[in-house]
């Protein structure tokens with residue numbers, strides 16, 4: 001569990017000061033993956049570096065599994081760092097050490113005996129799918145392989161949390177996938193709590209349970225991805241879900257329907273069956289005017305713009321809401337012009 | 340004008356001189372590395388890009404290193420002469436020459452070391468910091484290990500500089516190819532001895548550079564730029 005409370009960090013450089021973090025609070029529950037997104041300069045790396053204990057915040061608390069880490073020093077600080085695995089932004093492998101040698105570094109810091117070290121390194125390289133590259137030097141690995149070695153290194157000393165700063169930037173989609181798979185395995189097989197900084201929404205879509213949006217050093221949105229997508233006005237929702245293409249559908253179709261609504265459906269059951277069942281149960285004609293289907297992690301999620309015609313349209317909508325569909329009535333007037 | 344010295348006699352002269360030069364250069368390089376490496380690490384660690392910035396310590400250290408380095412070697416030779424007499428009991432011969440050579444080598448190698456360590460990518464150092472590594476481990480397994488190629492190069496540069504200094508020191512204190520070139524060659528109007536000594540000095544320097552390059556290649560695991 002990572003808890004960040006009221007974290008503030010200001011950088012001062014030649015008389016101008018930048019509030020990189022401005023009263024940031026967030027929580028990442030045990031064994032979950034939290035994505036931190038935001039535009040360049042929003043403070044994502046600063047947040048990750050504070051949690052990695054590389055940067056001292058001006059104020060606020062950082063707790064990993066309960067203990068506040070901000071004020072630690074000396075050997076206590078080093079011990080705390082061992083419980084936090086870090087995949088830094090950019091290349092960070094020792095170029096004069098093999099893949100195995102890099103993964104062994106945290107174990108050396110933790111004074112693990114050589115024999116144990118070797119078997120643990122082999123285990124980790126296996127986990128990231130690089131068992132055959134153990135004696136290869138970083139300059140002879142591909143970017144994606146290097147990044148996976150960095151993840152293996154971060155996991156070597158069995159940390160309870162893993163921080164990854166832009167682990168997939170500058171990688172193509174296929175390679176991105178291999179790195180994300182490794183992060184996901186860290187969570188599912190090792191139970192590690194993961195915080196991943198990214199500007200790539202595909203990363204959030206693939207592996208994040210939770211997401212925090214940073215803007216100018218402030219958290220402007222934070223919660224479970226599956227909750228946020230159904231919240232009206234959520235940036236995460238509007239970025240991750242299919243477009244419903246409001247303007248054109250309004251003009252084309254709203255006139256013919258008694259009710260036009262935007263429906264967000266989460267999960268297999270809802271996505272598969274809710275709309276047809278509502279239609280047949282209430283005898284209403286239901287047409288899909290826009291939107292589509294997507295997948296967030298393992299969960300199918302749909303966002304449709306639907307038009308309902310028939311006497312019991314209202315009841316059908318109410319029934320869907322009772323079954324956890326997120327319904328937002330489109331502002332439509334009878335003559336088909338947006339109110 | 341003397342007769343031309345026979346080759347066998349030239350050989351008699353330059354053989355021990357070569358050994359003396361090698362002895363002076365290698366011994367003072369050894370002292371230079373043993374003393375300069377920790378000093379260079381300290382210099383780097385206390386700098387503003389180091390792990391433990393200490394501006395005051397850094398400035399004092401830097402001043403000591405650079406002032407020593409900027410003393411012309413000839414001046415150092417003379418000044419250190421009395422100190423040498425104290426340490427070695429004599430101020431002549433190649434053993435005595437090692438003292439001023441070592442005094443020149445230590446700050447020289449320290450500055451080269453600190454420059455080499457500064458080139459290690461801070462992202463790599465930080466990554467090691469996040470593993471909970473202590474300062475000593477970071478110096479050893481990250482800074483020195485990652486800068487190994489530059490450090491071997493620095494040893495080479497130091498050796499080469501010391502060949503020149505040793506010739507100078509030898510000419511004054513006696514001993515080595517420098518002394519042979521000046522005393523037995525130039526002063527004795529013996530061109531053959533002079534040129535042979537100079538050529539041998541050149542070959543020594545060239546050989547040491549080759550050796551340095553070879554060792555560098557051996558220890559460096561980074562990929563070289565290719566041009567096929």
Ligand SMILES: Nc1ncnc2c1ncn2[C@@H]1O[C@H](COP(=O)(O)OP(=O)(O)OP(=O)(O)O)[C@@H](O)[C@H]1O
Pocket residue numbers: 011012013018019020038039040041042043044045046047199
């Ligand atoms: N060491 C520093 N000194 C001065 N200013 C800094 C420093 N580190 C970060 N900043 C400033 O703090 C702000 C946040 O930087 P940060 O690196 O956290 O952004 P980011 O969200 O990670 O951006 P990116 O997506 O480009 O990596 C920026 O305005 C940056 O200029």
Ligand SMILES: [Mg+2]
Pocket residue numbers: 044045046089165
């Ligand atoms: Mg960043």
